[in-house]
Amino acid sequence: MSISSVSSLASTSATTSSSSTSSSSSSSFSSSDFLTLLVEQLQNQNPLDTTDTSELMNQMMSYASYDQQAQTNSTLTELSNTVSSLSSTVSSIASKLDISA
Template sequence: MSISALSSTSTTSATSTSSASSSSSSSMSSDDFLTLLVEQLQNQNPLDTTDTSELMNQMMSYASYDQQAQTNTTLSELSSTVSSLSSTVSSIASKLDISA
């Protein structure tokens, strides 16, 4: 979809946001993604609307991104828990004079 109907400032802002998100995925939140999607829908050319399959692809990208972000959070928490547990086991083993 072309965003030529937007002013050059908005287009530049959207392009720079898109570039920033591709270089660092952690800088774009789910809310940012939805905001961009809503802006795209609100500013589309009424005579040349977004293709339904393209819109569905974008929604699937959002769902995939959101799921991946949740998985990363869960894995980070799990890693922290395992590190803490490992430290505790090592501490107990050293007190009992057992080789770990």
């Protein structure tokens, strides 16, 4: 496997994801970046010493887990924003009705 191609790919994906707007500021590695690196690894592996099947399955499970966590984070962020909006609306209505919330 060519280390330089993976290093340049990782640097390119980090630049791309840092320049794009994402819903989570702590997440700079997207699921498409993960899949791109996995495909690069498979394409550049040594044909005489291929990736172990169990290792490949572990990587695929890592991807599935990462993807699910990213979706959960996105859903929780949307839910938090909705609750905050609802809270401010209820507070505004309560203040207009002169009711302590």
